[in-house]
Amino acid sequence: MALHALRRRFVDAPDSWGARRRARRWLWFADKFPDLRDMTVLDLGGRIDTWERAPFHPKHVHIVNLEGEQIGDGNGVPEWGEVSRGDACNLPEEIRARRYDVVFSNSVIEHVGGHERRLRFAEAVRGLGTGYWVQTPYRYFPIEPHWIAPGMQHLPNRVKQTLARRWPLSHTPAKDMATALENVLWTELIDKTQMRHYFPDGTFHNERILGLTKSMISYRPV
Template sequence: MENFIAWAFGTSSNTNSLGNQFRQKRMIFFKNQLDRIPKPIKILDIGGYEEFWINAGLTDRSGIHITILNLESSKTKHKNLISVKGNATNLSAYSDNSFDIAFSNSVIEHLYNSDQQLKMAYEIMRVGKYHYVQTPNKYFIIEPHYLLPYFQFIPKSIRFYILTKTKFSRFKKWSSNEAQQYLDEILLLSEKDMKELFPSSKLTKEKFMGMTKSFVVHNFEI
């Protein structure tokens, strides 16, 4: 039972979780695109982390250089990865098309409001010759951050109570600070929202039991 809970409810950073299995399947498409682009390839990962690329098998790969941008930089262990400090909504440190690929996985829904999401989308399309952006579907039956059905549509005050007073979400009681932070920052996106943010991009749907679990927008030539 414990192993099943870890598989079904673990975060995507857990290599044995269901969420990570979806992520690995999703990355097959991305890695296929890398094989089509002349080396060296410069990737800007907006809001990511080193473990993601380790899990994807793209560390220490010749001809692939990954810059991981977050609000704070951190040390990296792999020579083809560097970590820099920056803001997803303002990439003015980089010129137009300065990266071969601007990449972001499950980040754009963490920007508090639609204005910030629009700024991030603009910057992604500006600095990357190609872009690849994934985000959960607002209307999927399970809210992915809390793993509760249709939790995103419950009033915030009730969500806060559930998170801090029960163990319904991920079998734990959230601290007040952690719960409030997530409730403030997460703004899930619909298919319509993503098409408006990335109007010239291709949109693909990740399915689970016939339902759309998440979206990927990209401009790879396929």
Template sequence: MSSFNHASVPEQNSSYVQPNLLGLVSKLSLYARKRMVRSLLDLARPTPDTTVLDVGVTLDRREDCNFFEKAYPYPDRITAVGLEDASFLEQEFPGLKFVQANALDLPFADQSFDLVVSFAVIEHVGSRAQQRAFVQELCRVGKQVYIATPNRWYPVEFHTILPLIHWLPARWFRRILRLLGHDFWAKEANLNLLTLSEFKQLFPPDLTLYYRPTRLLGWVSNLSLFAVRR
């Protein structure tokens, strides 16, 4: 049993985690993410020997953050990568390995993992060109790749909790965010939402894609694509 003590570690918040609104956002987010994990397990059918890379872990300790490590049945087979220092995961999940690295330049050999996963990260890596580079890097190191991202056509934008304005052209959306004081989210480097067609175009053409939507209150809230080599 781990001797890791949560009380001994100061609470830290990631810039990329949305406001919680009295816990409601966290609960809805966790509900949707658990459904995504179930979908992933059904598609990938991992075993205790499956090597897994989780790209985009965070230092934030909110219940819906780093949820994959909590929900995955074999956390000791996970290598977790993030820009932020999430090394505490190694104490919380014995056997897990944390590597602090940039997802656009992963320090791993080609096809070195059986499964690569990433949840709600691709919308934060920058331009379409950077998003494509992110996808291609995950596909380089993984034999199977599962990537999930919020759906731009969901009526509420999850990071700002604002309705509908993200349906406007990007320059208008960003201008309104700046006027409302959301300077961080107004930058393309920090938030660049995707539609399903845009998402699919980021993957190499030699992969077979399986689409799995996640619905929240009747609408498709999250887009998930599972890529395998033909």
């Protein structure tokens, strides 16, 4: 119980340390794309409620994820938003035919399923927008960010499966061991060499905590 309270205080609460870091990231994103309010954005793998909670939103945001539905307050998609179901590594033709000012992705590339699919994801990011902004956690930060477990990303899958089922600080605790294993196998953090390989035309940026890289961002200005 105490661990859940600690997690909420430092990660989940609106005034938590994690929330303040996310707010700073939004401001940094807006600084790199100062005309964002007049732009169209394709968000690969995101949620419309993320943009509803943001301190600003673009002229139009097109969300594409595997669920194809809004996860938010139940009030429907705002007039500036659009939600489609689709695989970011194999987008339907009607989406691939469109062009956007910015392609945005936050903590998605580590979940798409291996090197070949990451290449296809990066191709979509780089090809569908004039600019792009991609963030992902850094593999060698000491804390695995999805479960907030020290060094979990370097453990054998059997141990990770048990942690994913039982670790009390998990973002989304698994209901059973089979689900825990699925969650583990669909989470593969990447490193700086991989990030630069997938986005060679981007500007690379480290997000640091106490001098250690916590996450990586690659962006291409408009």
